[in-house]
Amino acid sequence: MILDVKDIEVYYNNVILAIEDINISIEQGQIVSLLGANGAGKSTCLKAISGLLEVEKGRVTRGEIYFEGKRVDQLGAIERVKSGICLVAEGRQLLKTLTVEENLKVGSLIRKDSASVIKDDLERMYTYFPILKQRAKQVSETLSGGEQQMLVIARTIMMRPKLLLLDEPSLGLAPLIAAAVISEIHRINQELGTTILLVEQNAALALPISNKAYIITNGRVALCSTPEEMKKIDLRDYYLGRKRAAI
Amino acid sequence: MFIQALIAGIAVGSVYALIALGMVLIYKASSVINFSQGALVMIGAYITYAVVTGIPAPLWITIPIAIGLSALLGVVIERLIFRYMTGVDLIAVIMVTLGISFLLEGSTTAIWGTLNYSFPKILPEMSFSLGGIHISEVYIWSFIFSMVILIMFTLFFKYSKIGLRMRAVADNQKASISLGIHPGKMISLSWAISCVVATIGGVMLANIKLLNLGLSGIGILVFPVVILGGLDSIIGAVLGGFIIGILGSLSAVYAGGLMGGAVDQVVSFVILLIILLVKPYGLFGTKETLRL
Ligand SMILES: Nc1ncnc2c1ncn2[C@@H]1O[C@H](COP(=O)(O)OP(=O)(O)OP(=O)(O)O)[C@@H](O)[C@H]1O
Ligand SMILES: [Mg+2]
Numbered sequence: 001m002i003l004d005v006k007d008i009e010v011y012y013n014n015v016i017l018a019i020e021d022i023n024i025s026i027e028q029g030q031i032v033s034l035l036g037a038n039g040a041g042k043s044t045c046l047k048a049i050s051g052l053l054e055v056e057k058g059r060v061t062r063g064e065i066y067f068e069g070k071r072v073d074q075l076g077a078i079e080r081v082k083s084g085i086c087l088v089a090e091g092r093q094l095l096k097t098l099t100v101e102e103n104l105k106v107g108s109l110i111r112k113d114s115a116s117v118i119k120d121d122l123e124r125m126y127t128y129f130p131i132l133k134q135r136a137k138q139v140s141e142t143l144s145g146g147e148q149q150m151l152v153i154a155r156t157i158m159m160r161p162k163l164l165l166l167d168e169p170s171l172g173l174a175p176l177i178a179a180a181v182i183s184e185i186h187r188i189n190q191e192l193g194t195t196i197l198l199v200e201q202n203a204a205l206a207l208p209i210s211n212k213a214y215i216i217t218n219g220r221v222a223l224c225s226t227p228e229e230m231k232k233i234d235l236r237d238y239y240l241g242r243k244r245a246a247i
Numbered sequence: 248m249f250i251q252a253l254i255a256g257i258a259v260g261s262v263y264a265l266i267a268l269g270m271v272l273i274y275k276a277s278s279v280i281n282f283s284q285g286a287l288v289m290i291g292a293y294i295t296y297a298v299v300t301g302i303p304a305p306l307w308i309t310i311p312i313a314i315g316l317s318a319l320l321g322v323v324i325e326r327l328i329f330r331y332m333t334g335v336d337l338i339a340v341i342m343v344t345l346g347i348s349f350l351l352e353g354s355t356t357a358i359w360g361t362l363n364y365s366f367p368k369i370l371p372e373m374s375f376s377l378g379g380i381h382i383s384e385v386y387i388w389s390f391i392f393s394m395v396i397l398i399m400f401t402l403f404f405k406y407s408k409i410g411l412r413m414r415a416v417a418d419n420q421k422a423s424i425s426l427g428i429h430p431g432k433m434i435s436l437s438w439a440i441s442c443v444v445a446t447i448g449g450v451m452l453a454n455i456k457l458l459n460l461g462l463s464g465i466g467i468l469v470f471p472v473v474i475l476g477g478l479d480s481i482i483g484a485v486l487g488g489f490i491i492g493i494l495g496s497l498s499a500v501y502a503g504g505l506m507g508g509a510v511d512q513v514v515s516f517v518i519l520l521i522i523l524l525v526k527p528y529g530l531f532g533t534k535e536t537l538r539l
Contacts, residue, residue: 050425052421052424052425055420055421055424077424077425078424078427078428078429081424081425081426081427082427086425087425089421089422089425093419093421093422093425094419094422095414095415095418095419095422095423096418096419097414097417097418098411098414098415098418102411102414105411106411106412106415106426106428107426109408109411109412109426109427109428110426110427155426159426159427
């Protein structure tokens with residue numbers, strides 16, 4: 001197990017309870033999806049794992065998070081990044097005044113690999129997302145929404161994460177572009193062996209590439225199952241809160 | 248007369264540009280408008296004076312020591328004060344920078360008194376004349392030094408890893424953290440660099456004029472430069488430096504007689520007023536920076 005989230009509870013500002021009790025486990029090399037309605041606590045979950053809660057005055061108040069067998073919930077965000085947990089946060093966090101290529105280079109700064117290995121990786125990103133190559137010298141602010149999403153994903157892959165946390169990569173994208181982004185995410189998982197925890201509203205996009213999925217409602221895991229099982233049930237029950245946590 | 252005033256303006260302007268660059272760096276990294284920049288220019292010049300005249304060693308040893316001390320001062324200011332001021336109102340932050348300014352001026356008076364010192368010659372002799380007009384060598388050296396440093400910074404930010412990290416932090420702190428970059432370290436570094444350029448600027452000004460407490464008044468002159476260029480624009484700081492430098496110098500020559508001294512400072516602020524009326528974000532600025 002590469003990631004094991006055990007019974008966590010998360011508060012913002014010490015008063016807003018965002019996650020009541022969540023358990024998630026991921027095997028090495030898997031893609032696992034977190035599904036659920038707005039405000040269910042999906043993003044909060046990724047922030048808790050990555051340590052980025054600290055910049056939003058959030059705190060894990062109960063439970064433990066283990067990454068590669070080591071407890072990480074006490075570590076700072078940057079330490080976790082260095083140990084291989086990398087987050088593509090919601091809202092396309094570009095370095096908007098930097099060019100596309102500079103954004104990708106910033107991603108590689110934490111690596112100790114030689115310049116030539118990094119150069120190869122840069123070219124690899126351009127094969128995953130060819131449009132970025134055309135835009136390489138352009139200031140990233142001028143990219144379209146879909147291109148921006150591709151850039152933040154590619155930039156995070158440049159960090160060579162062991163665990164990639166993706167927060168709603170398809171949000172706001174045209175259906176075709178969203179499908180293309182999802183299929184590149186699948187390809188990254190297959191070719192580089194990157195373990196991925198994917199947050200999505202769009203179950204139809206996420207389920208086909210997932211090994212396992214969780215449905216989160218009101219800060220709890222309502223259902224954990226295989227994608228095949230999930231397809232048989234009416235997810236709307238969970239999204240609309242007609243069904244609550246099973247236990 | 249015109250040529251000489253123009254050249255003096257360009258030289259002084261290049262020094263302004265350098266000092267303004269320091270303010271822009273800090274603003275970009277941490278949104279702090281540093282009103283103590285002028286005092287840092289002054290204290291930097293005094294520190295260099297003390298090191299160069301106090302340590303019996305050649306300049307290639309003493310100057311780097313002075314530069315190192317300036318960088319250290321910047322780091323200390325950031326670590327002890329501004330590290331704890333994130334999320335504080337802009338107006339409070341400005342008050343703190345003014346406080347630092349008074350502190351530095353007070354300490355300088357306490358240590359060195361209010362005398363004028365003439366700076367030891369640290370720039371090599373060089374004679375230069377253009378079309379029969381003699382041009383003071385300190386102007387030429389100031390210009391050359393400032394340009395070299397400005398170009399070095401441009402390359403540093405474009406191509407070095409640390410420069411890239413600094414730009415990342417200036418752009419988006421949250422994204423930087425998720426990319427494994429410590430914003431605090433980069434902000435410290437901005438202060439260090441800012442103090443170093445302030446010191447270099449101070450030494451050049453002390454060479455052009457004299458070394459005394461009046462050097463901190465440069466802060467008042469550089470402020471219009473930064474506003475003119477746009478608080479968050481490096482190119483703006485450089486061009487703003489030249490514009491204010493040249494206009495100040497020309498007006499001192501042509502209007503100085505009419506109004507007595509200090510007309511160059513008046514001109515700077517008249518320009519500042521006009522700019523703020525027409526373009527509130529400065530010529531190259533992007534953000535809404537001032538709402539005081
Ligand atoms: N920075 C914050 N400060 C305070 N409360 C927050 C913060 N971020 C999220 N919350 C609260 O925590 C709860 C869970 O939010 P979260 O963003 O994790 O939901 P989500 O499942 O990602 O929703 P969405 O699908 O809309 O992105 C919400 O009630 C939200 O209001
Ligand atoms: Mg969310």
